[in-house]
Amino acid sequence: MQVALKIWRFDAQKGERALKEYEIDAPGEATLLDCLDIVKDRVDGTLAYRKSCRMMICGSCGMRMDGAAVLACKTRMYEIAEAGHVPVISAMGNLPIVKDLVVDMEPFWGKIRAVSPWLEPGYVDPGEKEHVVAQTRMDVIHKESLCIMCGCCVSECNSMESDPDFLGPAALAKGMRFVGDPRDQATVERLQSYSGEHGIWDCTRCYFCQERCPKGVDPRDAIAKLGAEAMREGIDSDMGAKHAKWFVTSAKTTGWLRETELVPKTQGIAKSMKEVKFAMGLLKKGKVPPPFPPHVAKHVEEARALYDLVKHDGEQGAAGIVQGEKALGRLEHHDDGGEAAERGPYGPGSFVKPYLPGEEESAREV
């Protein structure tokens, strides 16, 4: 097939940037990475990108295609080429570019190191053999332990774009990998550390990390679980935690968010006094409802029922959030399976049933 690509080239030594177009002939099964290899071999040997395993496990080849982070080795080009689309390939976002599609990953790894990414065994001696832990308890961190550290989530993180010091989705998912591990004995210290400035409450819940993660890790889900665990441990002094708590209280009592109380409940009375002038301005323009009488939703009992339900589930902390387990198995391919699922594994048009040599056809059971 004929594949055309536009690649953002960057020469760090000269500081020059250029969008260059390449056209190559590639086999039908080629991935984006295969296409880059063909460009490098046959067209321009100076093109730089990282690669290694080409099977979605080493995490080297994160880059952007048409502005969204992808693993080059996972991205099949057939449909794109057939549609006549010319994708724009560029380096990942939120990280400094070294050359072409290669970014400096050191800021990424620095944040991983900042979450103390190793098991803290505490003082309990597991003895000579393994810890005995039920698989169901390990399932809590199944998803987080799939992370290949490719950086696709960090590339897309909106919060990090405005606050480069935000710990970010990959590091927090790594943090959840330990908080959720029953063998780790530093849960409270971790939750305190991750709940501070630039921590879990700085996530804006844009869900870009969830959308772009190529392995189904869903860092946003991990961050939500860290929040749930922090609340359960009573680690809620951060403004973000107070903010979240007020949302809940407000929704429970009146069914609506009471904005005028949100600021003092989050920032404290003293600090919010400074905002009074600004608040009055908002009030005058009709941007916030008058605080008295409190605005009560028509069907407030529904909001309260919802609150009770969430509270019941939330008593289990992270374990109450069930989204995402068995992530890899469900990844992208869900359960619909298309045509194959309709006919089933042995339906009409399926591959023949297996048999042992000499086995009678009538005896062939699966």
Place this chain on the structure above:
Amino acid sequence: MNAMHDVVVVGAGCAGMRAAIEAFDTGANVGVVSKLHPTRSHSGAAEGGINAALGNAAEDSPEKHAFDTVKGSDYLGDQDAIEILTNEAPGDIYQLEHWGCVFSRNDEGKLAQRPFGAAGSPRTVYSADITGHVLIHVLYEQTMKRAAQGPLRVYEEFFAWRLAIEDGRCVGVICWDLVNGGLKLVTGRSVVLATGGMGRIYRATTNAYACNGDGMAMALRAGLPLKDMEFMQFHPTTLYPSGVLITEGCRGEGGYLINRDGERFMARYAPNALELASRDVVSRSETTEIEGGRGVNGSVFLDLRHLGAERILTRLPGSRELAMTFAGVDPIYDPIPVRPGAHYHMGGVATDNWGATEVEGLYAAGEVACVSVHGANRLGGNSLMETITFGRRAGQAAAEHALATTPGAVSEAPLADAERDLRALLDRKDGERPWKIRDELGASMLENFGVFRYGERMEKQLGIINGLRERYENVVVEDKGDVFNTDLTGAIELGYMLDLAWAMVQAGIAREESRGAHSRPADFPDRDDERFLKHSITRWTDDGPELSDQEVRMTKWQPEVRSY
């Protein structure tokens, strides 16, 4: 910049990081040099599991594990080394678990174990089908922990090019700094090679682009002996067409191998073990089926349909993802097209049971090394175990050596030589680009030095390699810059592979028998213990590789007829 350490580890996969951790814990100042970030290393792509006789799934013992390994090696494995591996494996696994490794659990909450090829008991510890991934991440976690505590430094994206050997002692390694450019000498009183394998010599391989035999080639050129170079393992289930690995765990979980008619053909080749015969046997059977016209597109099929969706989703989710992404096949509904592909090299830098090589101060562990625990054919699940157990031993021995010796003299001469050679390569303006030579090497090795080998085809291959080596003399690097110049490192890697291919084929021609992965059905179809129950040893000379041999170390087991 010249950096100084007690121990320098080259390569940061499972063996390298395990060696670095042990060297650090022994009290050494450690530097780790790796051309990739550690977690990008190819150990992370291992899928099915790691073997240790824990006895969690059925009765088992290190002795049974040792016997299975000896038999699997077609009696070429060194039995003292194999016993060390199988005796020390359980302790090493428990330590990984204590470090936080995310292994799968059985109903009792202990480490789960699954059946694997040619194993008499289910002894493969695993984490779904991403065992290498969880291992490499737990080792990196422990590496980061130590780096935060003391003198352990990782030089990421440092491409090791040459060993610095002075007065018969290895004193460091000369590296090309990929990110910033420039040659740097990282010195140590001990050096541990842990650079992995060289599957990229073949066109069809499970191996990553990084697996070019760097360490083996560096050692060969430095005058060290390589052992058992003719033994390249072909894994029976590599995905068509991309060649990526589909784990043996699929068959361990009960998967079938079928030909185009749906026949479970392994019943005709290994009536007892069927799909769980050893890898050399299964790869030969598949090749016979395909050559006999009972395949499709040069492939047979791995059928998991009868396992059902639940088992596939919980035990083999990664394999399903690979099959869906690269072959468009959902194994819940359709069989996966697979064929044999180059996977693991049994041979390598000859070491003793502590990883020590012939040169003082130089150690090796993992796929780059040949202790030998795998002999002529490796059992699935034994290589990850080897990286941990022998990585640990090499790390300890290297640290003890370093702490007991004074630093040797380090001259600037090797660095100056390297600088001059590098400039010569970069300054060449006219010549051939490396990719064509690389592709021709891969295709011809697969054709002439694959699952089955024939005298005349091997001779022909030697001629092809010599021709490619001549062309390589004029290879041209297009990127002349200092920053992330993978055009340069790619050309150097091709040079490594050409040296090693020569050594492999020459050793293959000399071994006039069929043993393990070296099979000569036409001229020497049988094992010949009389003449060839011995290791081949290859050394570099000015005229090319020179062969000799070495005794196999035996303890309890005498060679028997090997069938499955």
